Amino acid sequence: MSDPYNHEGKRLEETYQNEIDDDSIQEYSHHPHNTNNNNLAMFEEDEDVQIHEPSNHGSKFLSRLKFNRKHSSFDDDDVVELIAEQHHRKSTIDNGFQYATDPKKSLESDRIMIKPINDEDDTSIMITFNQKISPFIIILTFVASISGFMFGYDTGYISSALLSINKDLDNKILTYGEKEYITAATSLGALITSIGAGTAADVFGRKPCLMFSNVMFVVGAILQISSHTFWQMCAGRLIMGFGVGIGSLISPLFISEIAPKMIRGRLTVINSLCLTGGQLIAYGCGAGFNYVNNGWRILVGLSLIPTVIQFTCFLFLPDTPRYYVMKGNLDKAAAVLRRSYTDAPDELIDQKVEELMELNSSIEGKNTPEKIWNTIKALHTIPSNFRALIIGCGLQAIQQFTGWNSLMYFSGTIFETVGFSNSSAVSIIVSGTNFIFTLVAFFCIDKIGRRVILLIGLPGMTVSLVMCSIAFHFIGITFTGNDATVANGGFSSWGIVIIVFIIVFAAFYALGIGTVPWQQSELFPQNVRGMGTSYATATNWAGSLVISSTFLTMLQNITPTGTFAFFAGLCFVSTWFCYFCYPELSGLELEEVQSLLKDGFNIKASKALAKKRKQQAAQREHTDPILKYEPTQEVIEL
Ligand SMILES: O[C@H]1[C@H](O)[C@@H](O)[C@H](O)[C@@H](O)[C@H]1O
Structure with a gap:
């Protein structure tokens, strides 16, 4: 068993090496379906240890084990217990995981089947x-x-x-x-x-x-x-x-x-x-x-x-x-x-x-108001839900407060001001860039990952806004009342700089922060998803409201240079928010998102896990293409 991930930095691999002379463990480790990279261990201090054999549609082996942690660090006893559990085909119900084992199956097949714990789970029937x-x-x-x-x-x-x-x-x-x-x-x-x-x-x-x-x-x-x-x-x-x-x-x-x-x-x-x-x-x-x-x-x-x-x-x-x-x-x-x-x-x-x-x-409650109240409580008091809320609302706020919509809504006015007679045509190029790079995001979001595209997009937006801010300074526009006065009149090379960097800004925006926040439903478990996504969507519209109702006033009061520099500053800060708080969620199961967010944002763990999931998916595609089009045996037999 190689490269299982260990939360506390201790590699499960080593633990297994120590135990390898035990017969049962030998058998487990060398089981034909128990290939390398297929195991994951997540350690929570004084809490649960989960050892996953992640659901693997491509192979006949589908198992997942979870048992309560008794010791402060993963040790040999735990391994033995895991192996024993697998060998004796115990049926257990543990923290919502139901392990259905089939005593009729031959030992060779060594299957342990589980029922799904939510409909986002890869083991889900359909x-x-x-x-x-x-x-x-x-x-x-x-x-x-x-x-x-x-x-x-x-x-x-x-x-x-x-x-x-x-x-x-x-x-x-x-x-x-x-x-x-x-x-x-x-x-x-x-x-x-x-x-x-x-x-x-x-x-x-x-x-x-x-x-x-x-x-x-x-x-x-x-x-x-x-x-x-x-x-x-x-x-x-x-x-x-x-x-x-x-x-x-x-x-x-x-x-x-x-x-x-x-x-x-x-x-x-x-x-x-x-x-x-x-x-x-x-x-x-x-x-x-x-x-x-x-x-x-x-x-x-x-x-x-x-x-x-x-x-x-x-x-x-x-x-x-x-x-x-x-x-x-x-x-x-x-x-x-x-x-x-x-x-x-x-x-x-x-x-x-x-x-x-x-x-x-669903959340308990005698009537709808009580249920709503209990949902609000669950959203705020359960740590993983609250972290999901911070991420969901945070991303939507960043999407709006970095200024994209002010460009969307007022790009015609801006371009007219810097000397373009057919400002609508330029606006088409800007929104066309937004559309094309949303298409790029469509292809990247699962493959490259949400976190990576965010961390490429936000710095790119920061640089573009800084360039616009500088260019506006040299054009020397001032807004007073209904009029914009341009010091270096007409269409200039600084005008071109503004247009080019607004287009570059649009590309980086659409690639990351324009698209990723709408994946918000994956952050929340089913029972608080409606409410959680409502909060996040409301944050989006509150941000849009503030920006669209203040943008032109900002141009007047702190000049275009100041306005664009302000948005650049927000982009810069947002990059760090995503760096520290946004885990990689591509390819993860919903339950994994929840367990990741349980005791922190766990960026490192999420990256390792997402990488592993990608490798597994690639391996599966490579080794068992036929099963992609057929219901897996395990599921039919459930
Ligand atoms: O994701 C969308 C998209 O990026 C749009 O271009 C923008 O106008 C919306 O505000 C945003 O929510």
Whole structure:
């Protein structure tokens, strides 16, 4: 057994070497399926020791052992106990792990089977049942991702609309303050609904909430299209924001609940791709309608198309199996699973429903308010939940407070100021970069890892912002009231520096902090996930609100140089936050995330574990490709 990870720095390998002359251990160590790199030991001082033979779909050997730690350090007795347990095929239930062993199996096969402890676990029945992804899951993912598209389109079109509104509202040119209100109204609306959306999704269902968001989109858009006053426009943007807040939280949640584990991360990024794609399309359309009289009304009107499509599709599509199980609607859950896993035999579907019922552990409480209160308590008082909360909210805050959205929302205004006549075209390049690098993130997020792309992205953003800050200094722009005065008038080489580095900034942003925070659901265990992701999403919208409502004022009061330097400073500090607090979570099982966060952020341990998981996945792919398309024997026999 080589290279098992030991939390306290002591290598399990050495312990095994000491014991190797014991017959049973020899047998265990040299078992044909017990190949190198397949074992993991995690040590918690005076707590549990877990020795994992990580679930390995690719091989016939699937076991996991966990036993209580009796000694302050891992020693020979523990090894002996582990081996004994494996050999005697004891059935134990220990801290939520259920080990089902089959006495009929021959000793040679040496299998110990377990039941999953949550539906993110690799041992989960349908998840282990590997098959090609069904068209039904793809359809559900894309229909849910329309919410991502709406999020992007509705936050994206405002930049162009602000340029072309002219005197269409109250018959006067909008002040910077009024522009900020119109922009910020959507973030405010989104903030309000995101706070309760997680709970509403559990009470009313994911699908009804998304359909309700469609109604908000329609009402908001109609109010804007027909508005001739500043306040009606703000009201329309606020109501549209209600829809955006609900969609931004529930769409990734919906996708994560229907997606098979092995592609869950990527399917969630599809929502981000639709989001950044929506922003890009909004900029493209914005450029087209810039010079059309009342073109901004058409821009808003176009947003009705996707929302009507989503609403109509959902009339014919179901909710997630997990939601149906939560409500005791087992037949519906089974029907959705049957359509999602077309090759799965009925017994597997039934087992999956049973599994979801077992996992349907919710927080105790006699009524909804009591349950909500207990969930809030669990989120704050259980250390691993609280750390997850710090990471989830921290990343969303960083995403917003490093200033990207101010560029998104006001890029038209900025580029116009530095001398670009077709500022919308430049904005398209910026949002196009955002979209393309979200696509890059789609390919990197599991392979290179979330932590690595964050730690590449944030320093890159810092440097880009410093360069912009310097360039703004040389251009010498000052904002007063409604006017921007440029000392070194017109289009200059410093203007080019600004554009180039805003594009570089966009690339580094989209690669890391633009995408990773939306993987937030993996941080939380099932029973606090709705609430935890609500907190994180609300942090996102609070940040967006603060930034979008203060950016132009900041430009006026502390100059563009000061503003960009301020964001650069925040990026720099954020890099260190991620360095110290964000563990590598790619490829880890949910339970592993929880145990990692139990006594600290455990960055080192997470890196070693993620590396090991990657090696195992590569090994599995290399050695047992056939099993990728078949249900594993162990699972069928469970
Ligand atoms: O992840 C998204 C994306 O990066 C968008 O471009 C941005 O406007 C959003 O605020 C953010 O949440």
